[in-house]
Amino acid sequence: MKAIAYQQFGNTDVLQTVEEPKPVIKSNQVLVKIKAVSINPMDWKIRKGEMKLMSGSKFPKHTGVDFAGIIEETGTAVTNFKKGDEVFGVGKNSMKEGALAEYVAVSSASVWKKPASVSFPQAASIPITGAAAVSVLENLGEVNADTQILVNGATGGFGMFLLQLLKQKQANVTAVASTNALDFAKKWGADKVIDYTKENVLTQQKTYDIVIDLSGKMGYANARQIMKPKSLFLNPTPKPIEIPLSLIKNLFTGRKHIVVLSDPSSKKMETLLDAVSRGLQIEINKVFSFTESVDAYRYAEKGGVTGKVVIEIN
Numbered sequence: 001m002k003a004i005a006y007q008q009f010g011n012t013d014v015l016q017t018v019e020e021p022k023p024v025i026k027s028n029q030v031l032v033k034i035k036a037v038s039i040n041p042m043d044w045k046i047r048k049g050e051m052k053l054m055s056g057s058k059f060p061k062h063t064g065v066d067f068a069g070i071i072e073e074t075g076t077a078v079t080n081f082k083k084g085d086e087v088f089g090v091g092k093n094s095m096k097e098g099a100l101a102e103y104v105a106v107s108s109a110s111v112w113k114k115p116a117s118v119s120f121p122q123a124a125s126i127p128i129t130g131a132a133a134v135s136v137l138e139n140l141g142e143v144n145a146d147t148q149i150l151v152n153g154a155t156g157g158f159g160m161f162l163l164q165l166l167k168q169k170q171a172n173v174t175a176v177a178s179t180n181a182l183d184f185a186k187k188w189g190a191d192k193v194i195d196y197t198k199e200n201v202l203t204q205q206k207t208y209d210i211v212i213d214l215s216g217k218m219g220y221a222n223a224r225q226i227m228k229p230k231s232l233f234l235n236p237t238p239k240p241i242e243i244p245l246s247l248i249k250n251l252f253t254g255r256k257h258i259v260v261l262s263d264p265s266s267k268k269m270e271t272l273l274d275a276v277s278r279g280l281q282i283e284i285n286k287v288f289s290f291t292e293s294v295d296a297y298r299y300a301e302k303g304g305v306t307g308k309v310v311i312e313i314n
């Protein structure tokens with residue numbers, strides 16, 4: 001089968017199409033014929049060697065985590081799926097294995113049935129960023145129409161899910177995005193938008209109950225300037241040292257720094273599919289073919305993307 005792999009850390013030039021044996025499944029696994037893979041920033045952070053602590057430095061490495069496809073084969077212990085089921089899922093060891101291939105073997109616990117109303121590219125867009133958005137929600141505590149929430153970097157894949165989930169909670173959301181993306185932020189439920197290329201949210205004299213930084217560029221030290229005395233900073237892009245440090249610092253201050261990690265569990269997928277059934281839109285910015293995989297990563301990595309970029313495989 002064909003797969004995308006790389007033999008060294010680097011930019012998109014290191015990505016290669018390789019020929020590999022079709023994976024052999026274990027008893028608890030399913031073999032999925034891949035139809036679509038969505039791109040996540042995590043893919044290129046691993047490829048650029050920015051996550052060596054977790055990914056290790058062994059090669060070859062594969063790429064892509066989120067996928068959708070059709071079950072081709074089930075392991076002897078798998079009872080909840082059968083050949084032909086349309087599914088979406090996540091590569092469990094996302095640091096080492098890759099979904100950007102013709103087939104992937106994964107635990108049946110990392111795969112969920114795809115509703116007929118959701119396309120393969122849309123389903124492949126759900127797991128990592130969708131689960132991270134639900135994790136943010138789980139960390140918010142009580143939220144009502146008076147809760148002032150700032151989402152910085154609000155119109156990528158993560159923001160698309162988060163803005164719409166916050167809207168379903170009736171929160172008062174200010175979204176920070178670039179000029180061309182402001183209309184998407186409004187469409188996905190932002191009550192107010194700020195164009196980060198023209199205004200600096202840190203100097204506007206307005207404070208928030210919750211600041212969520214999806215851009216990874218604000219940081220807690222800056223965010224404190226616009227946080228109320230008792231407020232939350234939610235950080236899905238922590239530096240490794242911030243994970244233990246935030247726990248200690250939080251004991252001594254009313255402003256809490258909370259690290260958010262994605263955990264694509266069945267419960268979170270249920271929450272997301274329920275939100276989809278109630279109108280959450282999964283916006284696909286652009287679809288590339290498998291042979292255009294390198295172009296797809298170049299396109300996603302240059303920024304300015306609203307929603308998700310997807311690679312389709314026939």
Ligand SMILES: NC(=O)c1ccc[n+]([C@@H]2O[C@H](COP(=O)([O-])OP(=O)(O)OC[C@H]3O[C@@H](n4cnc5c(N)ncnc54)[C@H](OP(=O)(O)O)[C@@H]3O)[C@@H](O)[C@H]2O)c1
Pocket residue numbers: 040041042128129132152153154155156157158159176177178181196214215216217235236237260261262263303304305
């Ligand atoms: N903790 C976890 O488990 C977890 C899970 C999923 C994702 N993440 C991380 O969360 C982040 C967001 O994910 P994503 O998929 O939404 O990525 P993305 O699609 O690249 O979105 C990032 C957003 O930040 C905006 N941005 C860039 N510079 C900015 C600035 N100076 N001020 C405000 N906004 C700015 C970008 O807007 P423009 O491109 O329009 O400039 C873009 O909309 C990534 O770093 C990702 O790795 C973490």
